[in-house]
Amino acid sequence: MSEEEGEEVGDPLFADQDPIFARKELLHVGHVPEENRIVGRDEEIQSVADEIGAIVRGDPPNNVMIYGKTGTGKSLVSRHVASRAQNAAEANGIACGVVYVDCSEADTETRATRKLAMELKRATEYEREIPTRGVGTMEYYRHVWRILDDHYDALVVILDEIDKLTNSNILMQLSRAREANKTGSYIGVVGISNKIQYRESLDERIDSSFGHRELFFHPYDADQLREIMRNREDAFQRGVLASGTIQLCAALAAKKHGDARKAIDILKEAGELARRNDDGTVTKEHIRQAQDIAEINRVEELTSGGTIHAKLALYALSSLVIVGEDGTHSTRQIYERYEQMCGVAGFEPVTENGLYKQLKEQAFLGVIESNKTGGGRSQGSYLLHRLVTDPRHIVKAVRRDASLDDLPTVEELSSMEGTRNGSQSTLGTNR
Ligand SMILES: Nc1ncnc2c1ncn2[C@@H]1O[C@H](COP(=O)(O)OP(=O)(O)OP(=O)(O)O)[C@@H](O)[C@H]1O
């Protein structure tokens, strides 16, 4: 369904069923754009290719860990390079498998190896049954080694959202497999994470057998975001996008951090708003409203993998901002508010250092920004945190967690003492 030719926008019989979207799937996160539509990632594509590329010549590849904020194209680039490596290897007579494992779904070693075995079976003529339950991790590994030996010279395993894995044994198993005579195939692992804490803890999790390079993907700028969205304009019926909408959308997404997923989400959400309101065109106003909805969704998504304390930390900072203490806040100030909020929600607070780690993670994800005070090396310098996200969106997203819905709402916070000029008028959509 994804490949259509030229300018066609689908069967005219169904064309007027959706006045807004023509090919909505182009706005889906999992959509992999064609090669010439991957914007501004040539260097990253080359770097990933340099690490795993030896496979194409029948040599052992490097493992690689890719880090970067959300929506910077990590998943996209990895899949893209892996599939090109597979084709290039095949052209050289080398049988190369590619398996993509989303560790946010397959979050234990057993689930991840099961997924690996199942995907390999699906791609080959492997005749044995692989039980989906009742067997241990080792059994799945055995299937994997057998399939590799029967069908492949090499394998690329993409472990996306690798920080969600409860342990990192799979990295050692895969990297030692050849040495340990489990299989004769070369295996290259591409690990992906948007958690900087994971990088810091990786050395404790693994031993030296998982040698790997590190790559960092940087956020997009407004021009690149604009081009990414232009390339997906065909998602909409012709003439539906009012002029300047993509521009605005790119500018809004670039202002936070250059998150392509966010940009595409805003565009999709704006189209849906227009459709729901029976508006014939998607306007800048739709984009602005969609930005709010997309941001709440995004904060929820970003914090959903984190602990309850990450949410409470964000909530504490947001509530400080909403009740009128705009600007930056020290870890201490946030901690005091956080302790109060733990009381309200009925959770035992973590230590101040624990809270500091949560804040650091959020800073990496781009929800907040943390900077040292000017004290330089003197002992007096400490961290100040500032929200990059609308505090009302954070409060709404955090309160969606059923165990935190006792926390005060935006309205309740706004009516507390010290409120600055009430809340702004665009609170709108109650999602
Ligand atoms: N350079 C690009 N050109 C075209 N589309 C892109 C580009 N980068 C990202 N996208 C699109 O933006 C969305 C998000 O990209 P992707 O999923 O690769 O981000 P990510 O870095 O893996 O983010 P996360 O850490 O949140 O998983 C996808 O729909 C992807 O197709």
Ligand SMILES: [Mg+2]
């Ligand atoms: Mg991803």
